[in-house]
Amino acid sequence: MPFEAINLAAKLQQFSDHWSPKVVAELNDYQLKLVKLEGDFVWHAHEHTDELFLVLHGQLRIVFRDGEVRLSAGEMYVVPRGVEHMPVADEECHVLLVEPRGVVNTGEAGGPMTAQGDVWI
Amino acid sequence: MPFEAINLAAKLQQFSDHWSPKVVAELNDYQLKLVKLEGDFVWHAHEHTDELFLVLHGQLRIVFRDGEVRLSAGEMYVVPRGVEHMPVADEECHVLLVEPRGVVNTGEAGGPMTAQGDVWI
Numbered sequence: 684m685p686f687e688a689i690n691l692a693a694k695l696q697q698f699s700d701h702w703s704p705k706v707v708a709e710l711n712d713y714q715l716k717l718v719k720l721e722g723d724f725v726w727h728a729h730e731h732t733d734e735l736f737l738v739l740h741g742q743l744r745i746v747f748r749d750g751e752v753r754l755s756a757g758e759m760y761v762v763p764r765g766v767e768h769m770p771v772a773d774e775e776c777h778v779l780l781v782e783p784r785g786v787v788n789t790g791e792a793g794g795p796m797t798a799q800g801d802v803w804i
Numbered sequence: 805m806p807f808e809a810i811n812l813a814a815k816l817q818q819f820s821d822h823w824s825p826k827v828v829a830e831l832n833d834y835q836l837k838l839v840k841l842e843g844d845f846v847w848h849a850h851e852h853t854d855e856l857f858l859v860l861h862g863q864l865r866i867v868f869r870d871g872e873v874r875l876s877a878g879e880m881y882v883v884p885r886g887v888e889h890m891p892v893a894d895e896e897c898h899v900l901l902v903e904p905r906g907v908v909n910t911g912e913a914g915g916p917m918t919a920q921g922d923v924w925i
Contacts, residue, residue, distance in 0.1 A: 686868070686871045686872060686873040687873065688873055688874065688875050688876075688879040688880070688881055689879060689880045689881060690878065690879050691878050691879070691880070692878055708856070708880065708882050709854075709882065710854045710855075710856045710882050710902060710903075711853055711854050711885075711904070713834065713902075715856070715880070732832055733830075733831045733832050734831075735829070735831045735836070747807070750807045751807060752807040752808065752809055753809065754809050755809075757811065757812050757813055758809040758810060758811050758812070759809070759810045759812070759829065759836070760809055760810060761829050761830065761831050764832075781831060781834075781902060782831075783832070
């Protein structure tokens with residue numbers, strides 16, 4: 684068994700692309716993913732799961748059809764399953780995601796911003 | 805639907821007791837819990853689930869029968885299911901836990917350090 688801490692800052696230095704989550708750990712059938720966000724994402728929903736966003740650096744807006752939540756570093760939010768949302772980062776921000784293994788970043792929406800899943804760093 | 809960020813620092817100001825996890829969010833059937841640790845916990849294991857520790861403040865050692873891992877703020881570790889471990893904090897540290905709803909802090913060990921579950925702040 685490896686006794687090695689997962690250092691989030693060190694992991695974040697290993698990539699620079701946006702909207703492309705990288706898996707850093709698994710917890711049962713859940714994955715912990717780091718992602719760098721900048722600009723507007725696509726409207727989408729995850730029909731079968733909630734999704735947790737924890738902001739590590741910068742600021743994130745999660746826009747809903749009827750409101751929005753603004754997150755700064757050290758703040759988190761759980762988007763309930765089935766709820767349409769669009770993450771927006773006016774400047775680059777870094778986020779830790781928690782969600783079940785196999786979740787696709789664009790949910791049911793698909794399109795060119797769909798990232799490959801299960802990419803580990 | 806409430807559009808309110810969960811601010812971890814603000815939540816941590818709401819309690820001061822040690823070894824008594826407080827739930828701050830749910831993600832499907834998982835819970836996100838904040839806990840303040842100081843001193844030695846008890847040896848225990850969780851037979852049916854992994855357990856994630858993310859250190860937010862201070863330093864944490866997780867001692868195993870055959871080694872240990874040292875975590876500073878911004879570092880995390882997943883203790884695999886069934887593995888005996890003992891968290892130790894030489895000075896107070898603050899941790900975010902992720903684990904399924906219903907997990908007991910002392911696992912199979914029980915004893916006086918067993919905390920009440922499902923306490924929300």
